[in-house]
Amino acid sequence: MFPELNSILNTSPNNFRSGDFILLSDRQADASFLIHHYLSFYLRAGCKVCFLGLVQSFSHYSAVSQRLGVNLTQAREKGQLVFLEGLKDSIGVVLQEDTSQKIQPLNYLRSPGAGLECLFKFVESSVRQSEDGETWGPPVLIIDDLSVLLSLGVSAGAILDFSLYCQATICSELQGNMVILVRCEEEELDDDEDSNLLQRGLIHQCGLALHVEGLPTGYCRDIHGQLEVWWRWREDAMYNQRKIFHFKVHEKGASFFARGSSSAIL
Amino acid sequence: MLSNILQGTEAGGFIVIQDTVKYSGRGILKCFINAALKRGENVHVVGFETCETEVRAGLDSSCLEKFHFHEGHPDPLGWSCRSSFTVEQFTTEDITLLVQKAQHAKASVLVVDSLSFVLRHHQPVVVCRRLQELRKGGVIKTIIGLLHSDLHQQGVVGSVCHLASAVISVAPASNENCGVAKTTRRTKSGKVMQEEEFFNVSEDATLSVQTRPHQTGHVHTEQYEAEPDPASNLTFNLRLSNEEKKAREKVALPFVFSQEKKSALLKPSPGSGRIMYEPDANDDFDEEDPDDDLDV
Numbered sequence: 001m002f003p004e005l006n007s008i009l010n011t012s013p014n015n016f017r018s019g020d021f022i023l024l025s026d027r028q029a030d031a032s033f034l035i036h037h038y039l040s041f042y043l044r045a046g047c048k049v050c051f052l053g054l055v056q057s058f059s060h061y062s063a064v065s066q067r068l069g070v071n072l073t074q075a076r077e078k079g080q081l082v083f084l085e086g087l088k089d090s091i092g093v094v095l096q097e098d099t100s101q102k103i104q105p106l107n108y109l110r111s112p113g114a115g116l117e118c119l120f121k122f123v124e125s126s127v128r129q130s131e132d133g134e135t136w137g138p139p140v141l142i143i144d145d146l147s148v149l150l151s152l153g154v155s156a157g158a159i160l161d162f163s164l165y166c167q168a169t170i171c172s173e174l175q176g177n178m179v180i181l182v183r184c185e186e187e188e189l190d191d192d193e194d195s196n197l198l199q200r201g202l203i204h205q206c207g208l209a210l211h212v213e214g215l216p217t218g219y220c221r222d223i224h225g226q227l228e229v230w231w232r233w234r235e236d237a238m239y240n241q242r243k244i245f246h247f248k249v250h251e252k253g254a255s256f257f258a259r260g261s262s263s264a265i266l
Numbered sequence: 267m268l269s270n271i272l273q274g275t276e277a278g279g280f281i282v283i284q285d286t287v288k289y290s291g292r293g294i295l296k297c298f299i300n301a302a303l304k305r306g307e308n309v310h311v312v313g314f315e316t317c318e319t320e321v322r323a324g325l326d327s328s329c330l331e332k333f334h335f336h337e338g339h340p341d342p343l344g345w346s347c348r349s350s351f352t353v354e355q356f357t358t359e360d361i362t363l364l365v366q367k368a369q370h371a372k373a374s375v376l377v378v379d380s381l382s383f384v385l386r387h388h389q390p391v392v393v394c395r396r397l398q399e400l401r402k403g404g405v406i407k408t409i410i411g412l413l414h415s416d417l418h419q420q421g422v423v424g425s426v427c428h429l430a431s432a433v434i435s436v437a438p439a440s441n442e443n444c445g446v447a448k449t450t451r452r453t454k455s456g457k458v459m460q461e462e463e464f465f466n467v468s469e470d471a472t473l474s475v476q477t478r479p480h481q482t483g484h485v486h487t488e489q490y491e492a493e494p495d496p497a498s499n500l501t502f503n504l505r506l507s508n509e510e511k512k513a514r515e516k517v518a519l520p521f522v523f524s525q526e527k528k529s530a531l532l533k534p535s536p537g538s539g540r541i542m543y544e545p546d547a548n549d550d551f552d553e554e555d556p557d558d559d560l561d562v
Binding site: 117120121124157160161164165168169172173197200201203204205232240 | 287288289290314315317319339340341342343345346383386387414416417438
């Protein structure tokens with residue numbers, strides 16, 4: 001996790017808002033470093049994490065988390081982390097190898113028009129505490145990334161329904177948190193652009209939106225991009241405030257600074 | 267105009283609150299719910315997108331027995347089979363039944379949170395028809411719907427707003443604490459009125475409307491002072507008398523192609539040079555006048 005980002009957002013693993021829906025988005029940039037931040041953040045906080053890894057393998061996240069000081073394999077063995085490996089399991093679903101499983105979370109691959117009800121049921125069963133075993137903190141759902149489902153034929157409306165259900169169960173009922181990554185296309189005049197529609201729909205639902213983009217002035221070696229933080233909690237004094245920060249991603253973390261205050265410039 | 271609609275001075279109708287990601291319309295929606303409760307009306311909220319506790323928060327606690335929340339949320343599609351009202355039940359018959367069950371108040375108000383969710387699961391034509399049937403049904407006096415205008419095509423938003431007697435579009439104001447509402451109201455006689463107002467929603471769901479935001483730094487003065495007459499206070503006379511103005515209007519401008527000039531140019535004047543052309547053996551002499559097709 002990145003300490004500078006924690007201070008910008010005024011949170012820490014010991015003290016964070018519960019019942020929160022955090023939306024990560026990017027446009028022509030890569031916001032996945034924020035996924036690694038939140039994964040290590042919530043594991044450090046002792047929460048039960050359900051991770052839907054739809055675009056990368058478990059070993060990828062494990063390797064990066066190792067650099068951030070968190071052991072994913074151990075967390076998975078202890079039962080703190082439930083990891084859905086989308087890439088590995090999807091071959092089985094497409095080839096219809098294992099039909100004995102009751103809950104088929106990836107059945108949208110065979111019938112994308114049916115919606116994401118099964119995926120939701122998988123998430124729900126993962127986050128509800130089991131009676132035996134250790135009790136962890138509030139449940140957390142992390143998804144990387146949700147917009148890949150659009151390319152698989154699921155409609156934006158079905159994805160918005162899925163996120164609404166997840167929010168209702170995880171955030172409102174169980175007072176846990178949710179972190180979702182979506183990737184957007186270039187802004188076009190055509191309003192029907194599905195990924196932008198998905199992003200707008202999710203922004204309506206979320207309490208905090210972090211948007212990553214490249215610098216508007218072009219490529220820079222020392223500043224990898226800009227991060228816009230949009231506070232949307234209605235009860236907060238910061239309601240509807242947006243601030244832009246610059247960031248640089250390193251080997252073992254990322255540093256964030258106010259615009260124009262990069263050490264390369266000063 | 268916003269306060270008038272809020273106080274319900276115009277009996278009933280269909281009110282649409284349009285919002286975008288930039289500013290949420292739920293604050294104003296809550297003010298409408300609170301105002302209706304205070305008037306002693308039965309408020310039926312069909313909630314798909316927010317939970318009951320969030321909607322109840324801030325409402326006047328003395329009138330809460332007239333507040334009925336129909337639990338679409340947390341299970342609006344019936345996936346967990348624990349919902350009392352799914353989106354499939356958004357029909358004229360089902361809603362009328364729901365409202366009639368609790369009919370001991372002056373009038374009933376139906377609040378839909380949100381119309382965007384309903385439009386995602388039903389055809390826009392069907393939704394519009396049902397809303398119109400509910401309006402004319404006689405059981406419900408007012409329908410208030412929240413619509414996220416940036417989640418639908420322009421045509422869909424337009425169709426739903428066309429049914430409405432009042433459309434309130436909210437947006438953020440330059441002053442961060444308040445919002446700006448553009449209200450369009452259609453009266454029964456067909457007259458359309460529009461107004462733009464700044465508003466603030468307090469924690470106890472009361473709406474305060476200002477014509478301008480408080481900070482004068484952000485106020486844009488629209489008063490234009492009368493321009494001073496440039497021809498006054500001079501040592502020479504720049505003004506024209508009435509005869510002089512008439513004479514000025516009569517002057518023919520030099521480059522205007524008027525009818526007289528056109529005929530003068532086209533008529534060959536006597537004594538001007540005549541062109542004698544004798545074609546060579548190589549020349550391609552065409553008897554036709556090349557300017558024949560000109561409309562001069």
